[in-house]
Amino acid sequence: MKPNTTLASLRYLSGYPPQIQHQALALIEQGRLAAYLLDKYPEAHQVRSERALYDYVVEMKNRTMRKAPPVNKVLWDSKLHVIRNALGTHTFQSKVHGSKLRSSHEIRIGTVFRTAPDGFLRMIVVHELAHFKEKEHNKAFYNLCCHMEPDYHQLELDMRLYLTCLELGQKLY
């Protein structure tokens, strides 16, 4: 493995303190990153179709954010992983239909999560659902994420380690 490849692949961890980046780098250099992830997350989820994804999102929304407006559309989006750091998107539109104002919520999840452990998909869905209430990535937003998924921060770190693995050409599932 070329060292510059290794450093470039750490872009997914650029928001973390140096200590965490060094630990990740050590795992990569020792060739243990994939094993670390597979040990914690032995299997991929089975949510493959768009219908299954829609049901997954709606079920989670009804369990955690019952009062929020309904989700209209849920899609796997193959373009999302191309734009680094946009792993999912949530769009809200208000349209005037005659005299009525209708809102629509659409969630797109990067296809990179179609073959991934359930925890990573859950973390991304929680993130996008939290945007129903908080548009910004502020403290209230992350409090909401942790309320819906207590392990949110650990899952995000592991999910970024997983993307790092893929970047290094190691397919796990």
Ligand SMILES: [Zn+2]
């Ligand atoms: Zn966000």
